Amino acid sequence: MRNENITLEKLEIKRKSIIEKRKIYNRLITVCGGTGCQAYNCREVFKKFKELIFQKDLKNKIELKITGCHGFCERGPIVVVQPEGIFYQRVTPEDVEEIINETIIDKKIISRLLYIDPITNCKIEKEKEVPFYKKQKRLIFGNNGLIDPTNIEDYLAIGGYKALTKVLTEMKPAEVIDEIKYSGLRGRGGAGFLTGRKWEICRKAPGIEKYIICNCDEGDPGAYMDRSLLEGNPHSVLEGMIIGAYAIGAHQGYIYVRKEYPLAVKNISQAVSQALKWNFLCKDILGSGFTFNIDIVQGAGAFVSGEETALIASIEGRRAFPTPRPPYPAEKGLWKKPTNINNVETWANVPLIILKGAKWYSQIGTKTSKGTKIFSLVGKINNTGLVEVPMGTTLREIIFEIGGGIPNGKKFKAVQTGGPSGGCIPESLLDLPIDFESLSEAGSMMGSGGMIVMDEDTCMVDVARYFLTFTQHESCGKCVPCRIGTRQMVEILNRIIKGEGEPEDIKQLEELAQIVKKGSLCGLGQTAPNPVLTTLRYFQNEYEAHIYERKCPAKVCTDLIVYYILPEKCVGCLLCLKNCPTEAISGERKKVHVINQEKCIKCGMCYEVCPPKVKAVIKLSGKKELENIQKKQKTEGDK
Amino acid sequence: MGEHVSIREILSKYNGKRKELISILQAVQDKYGYLPKESINQISKFLNISENEIYGVATFYESFRLTPPGKHLITVCMGTACHVRGAPRILEELQRELQIKEKETTKDGLFTLEIVNCVGACALGPIVIIDNQYYGQMTSQKARKLLKKYREIEEKKTE
Numbered sequence: 001m002r003n004e005n006i007t008l009e010k011l012e013i014k015r016k017s018i019i020e021k022r023k024i025y026n027r028l029i030t031v032c033g034g035t036g037c038q039a040y041n042c043r044e045v046f047k048k049f050k051e052l053i054f055q056k057d058l059k060n061k062i063e064l065k066i067t068g069c070h071g072f073c074e075r076g077p078i079v080v081v082q083p084e085g086i087f088y089q090r091v092t093p094e095d096v097e098e099i100i101n102e103t104i105i106d107k108k109i110i111s112r113l114l115y116i117d118p119i120t121n122c123k124i125e126k127e128k129e130v131p132f133y134k135k136q137k138r139l140i141f142g143n144n145g146l147i148d149p150t151n152i153e154d155y156l157a158i159g160g161y162k163a164l165t166k167v168l169t170e171m172k173p174a175e176v177i178d179e180i181k182y183s184g185l186r187g188r189g190g191a192g193f194l195t196g197r198k199w200e201i202c203r204k205a206p207g208i209e210k211y212i213i214c215n216c217d218e219g220d221p222g223a224y225m226d227r228s229l230l231e232g233n234p235h236s237v238l239e240g241m242i243i244g245a246y247a248i249g250a251h252q253g254y255i256y257v258r259k260e261y262p263l264a265v266k267n268i269s270q271a272v273s274q275a276l277k278w279n280f281l282c283k284d285i286l287g288s289g290f291t292f293n294i295d296i297v298q299g300a301g302a303f304v305s306g307e308e309t310a311l312i313a314s315i316e317g318r319r320a321f322p323t324p325r326p327p328y329p330a331e332k333g334l335w336k337k338p339t340n341i342n343n344v345e346t347w348a349n350v351p352l353i354i355l356k357g358a359k360w361y362s363q364i365g366t367k368t369s370k371g372t373k374i375f376s377l378v379g380k381i382n383n384t385g386l387v388e389v390p391m392g393t394t395l396r397e398i399i400f401e402i403g404g405g406i407p408n409g410k411k412f413k414a415v416q417t418g419g420p421s422g423g424c425i426p427e428s429l430l431d432l433p434i435d436f437e438s439l440s441e442a443g444s445m446m447g448s449g450g451m452i453v454m455d456e457d458t459c460m461v462d463v464a465r466y467f468l469t470f471t472q473h474e475s476c477g478k479c480v481p482c483r484i485g486t487r488q489m490v491e492i493l494n495r496i497i498k499g500e501g502e503p504e505d506i507k508q509l510e511e512l513a514q515i516v517k518k519g520s521l522c523g524l525g526q527t528a529p530n531p532v533l534t535t536l537r538y539f540q541n542e543y544e545a546h547i548y549e550r551k552c553p554a555k556v557c558t559d560l561i562v563y564y565i566l567p568e569k570c571v572g573c574l575l576c577l578k579n580c581p582t583e584a585i586s587g588e589r590k591k592v593h594v595i596n597q598e599k600c601i602k603c604g605m606c607y608e609v610c611p612p613k614v615k616a617v618i619k620l621s622g623k624k625e626l627e628n629i630q631k632k633q634k635t636e637g638d639k
Numbered sequence: 640m641g642e643h644v645s646i647r648e649i650l651s652k653y654n655g656k657r658k659e660l661i662s663i664l665q666a667v668q669d670k671y672g673y674l675p676k677e678s679i680n681q682i683s684k685f686l687n688i689s690e691n692e693i694y695g696v697a698t699f700y701e702s703f704r705l706t707p708p709g710k711h712l713i714t715v716c717m718g719t720a721c722h723v724r725g726a727p728r729i730l731e732e733l734q735r736e737l738q739i740k741e742k743e744t745t746k747d748g749l750f751t752l753e754i755v756n757c758v759g760a761c762a763l764g765p766i767v768i769i770d771n772q773y774y775g776q777m778t779s780q781k782a783r784k785l786l787k788k789y790r791e792i793e794e795k796k797t798e
Binding site for chain 2: 297467470
């Protein structure tokens with residue numbers, strides 16, 4: 001039910017009473033409830049806290065919350081005790097009673113649950129002291145850990161919707177646009193177009209009916225920052241959208257969110273109905289006379305629908321085929337009406353800029369890229385998670401200081417940014433300060449913020465093939481160069497990976513890449529060759545090893561590797577023999593096992609099950625290496 | 640006939656506008672696990688667009704299924720983070736164990752194997768999801784054991 005009575009003045013009175021009401025609590029326990037922690041069963045931890053707080057009659061003293069993603073997914077489930085900010089990680093339901101008895105009642109720290117800095121080996125008590133968080137500047141993402149995303153009062157208590165009231169009482173639409181323009185905010189979805197400029201074009205486009213869209217079709221594999229914002233702080237996105245609608249003159253908005261993100265769908269839907277109830281949406285918002293509504297549309301699993309014209313087609317109920325631009329959506333978009341599309345993170349930046357001012361905002365970041373950016377730091381990295389840093393931070397700082405470097409003492413090889421449209425950046429460019437321009441110059445792009453770290457065990461030809469297979473599969477098929485060109489490129493890469501590559505393949509890949517880039521209508525095709533081009537630029541030696549030496553230096557490509565049991569190490573435990581799916585291993589208990597290479601399908605099961613202390617099964621890159629070993633053994637045997 | 644009535648029930652929540660097509664298809668699939676032939680016919684009449692066009696949309700988007708899924712839905716995440724941590728080998732292992740390829744269902748109707756571009760739980764990679772339960776840090780061996788567990792549960796049920 002809508003509360004018609006909430007006006008601008010009454011909102012502030014309500015806000016005060018919410019804050020007042022909460023003063024009775026002297027402690028706050030937050031349990032991270034992002035998708036990552038949910039997969040670690042954080043719900044059970046929460047349930048246990050709830051049960052015990054009730055049993056021990058502490059519910060008037062302790063406030064308990066399940067919050068959005070804290071970002072440090074590697075160490076989930078995460079529990080933070082406020083006001084001290086004590087940070088417990090990998091918490092299980094069995095730990096809960098101890099936390100209440102020791103930390104809450106006796107004010108003692110439970111050393112076992114603390115995070116250990118892998119570099120100094122020191123235990124860290126406070127959340128903000130953890131190296132993963134210390135180097136970050138969490139302007140957009142920070143509130144995720146403080147609020148219950150399903151409770152609008154939490155958002156109001158931290159000053160939520162204050163930017164909206166400021167806009168509605170003090171600013172004209174043109175002034176809002178100017179503020180966003182001066183802030184230098186650029187779209188966080190990929191291309192990095194100036195947001196204020198985009199709004200202005202849409203505002204000035206002829207027509208009364210206008211639309212705004214929030215793009216949460218986060219399709220880049222390995223990127224989940226938009227989802228975490230919608231899940232963890234949905235009202236900040238809504239507030240940004242309402243301000244944008246006011247500036248542009250739109251009365252209807254859509255949030256397009258992937259169906260694969262059920263928690264994000266749930267939380268944003270709930271936020272919309274709360275905003276309706278509180279008079280932040282619908283007719284005559286807060287008594288200001290401005291009207292704006294939001295509907296949620298769920299995507300159905302097509303990467304290309306993240307492209308703005310394709311996204312529009314999808315909202316209209318059609319296949320997500322991109323259309324040529326111009327006309328741009330700002331002129332002719334949804335149902336041929338002027339439409340402004342921004343990505344989730346872009347919308348979430350808006351309230352902050354309005355509240356703190358364009359001048360303050362524009363001091364953060366680099367000359368051309370302002371503010372912060374949230375990256376999804378994943379892959380071969382110690383601290384997987386979401387990190388928010390000022391533009392201009394170097395890759396080295398993100399990967400080694402925040403991310404804690406590469407696991408298992410392996411060597412860094414490359415970092416892939418920008419998803420399937422981006423590229424792989426080598427070690428020599430680690431000191432690159434990240435902004436829109438520097439990444440493009442390196443042959444990659446900002447994209448939406450995926451950052452996949454690769455170590456020495458990653459084959460760059462395989463990575464290029466992975467991305468190209470992805471884009472080839474996701475190509476909508478409208479443009480011939482994209483549909484057929486990517487297929488041809490995948491076929492060449494498949495050949496190279498099988499050890500059937502030919503010297504002219506590299507040249508042919510480069511030529512095809514240019515054709516696909518130039519001959520495609522939308523961003524998908526125009527950028528699809530980037531992973532191939534950057535790996536060719538920085539890792540051509542790996543392509544050459546596959547083609548000329550028929551070997552995969554990283555020992556990844558199945559057809560080019562050989563599994564071999566070192567006779568001097570094998571203890572004859574039968575483990576590999578029993579687990580081999582093709583019965584390719586022969587041997588007896590306590591006798592050396594041997595792999596029949598004819599029967600071996602290279603599934604790697606023997607390599608996986610061989611006990612770490614034995615480590616008799618090894619991977620060899622290429623048949624030649626096997627021949628060499630066998631030759632050597634033979635001569636040793638002859639001696 | 641039961642399907643006939645329920646589909647009508649689903650449609651009664653909509654206004655018959657073209658833009659509702661994808662949402663209707665999602666609602667039907669949520670209920671049946673796939674898009675029954677009969678539903679396409681009814682949606683076509685309801686929205687006044689050809690069945691042909693509806694099939695066009697249903698086959699364009701990855702999440703729609705035109706055949707009923709098996710009892711357990713196994714989804715392998717093929718996101719980049721999972722890929723570099725060995726997801727392809729886990730998919731191969733499941734394919735070999737189940738004797739099916741992705742998007743197929745085992746003959747006994749117990750398992751359907753699907754892949755997904757990314758579920759965004761990269762800290763747990765490689766990930767296999769069975770009936771919405773996440774299993775992280777997968778290896779080929781763990782995947783095989785997991786299947787065994789599900790098969791044993793099913794066997795117990797039939798006993």
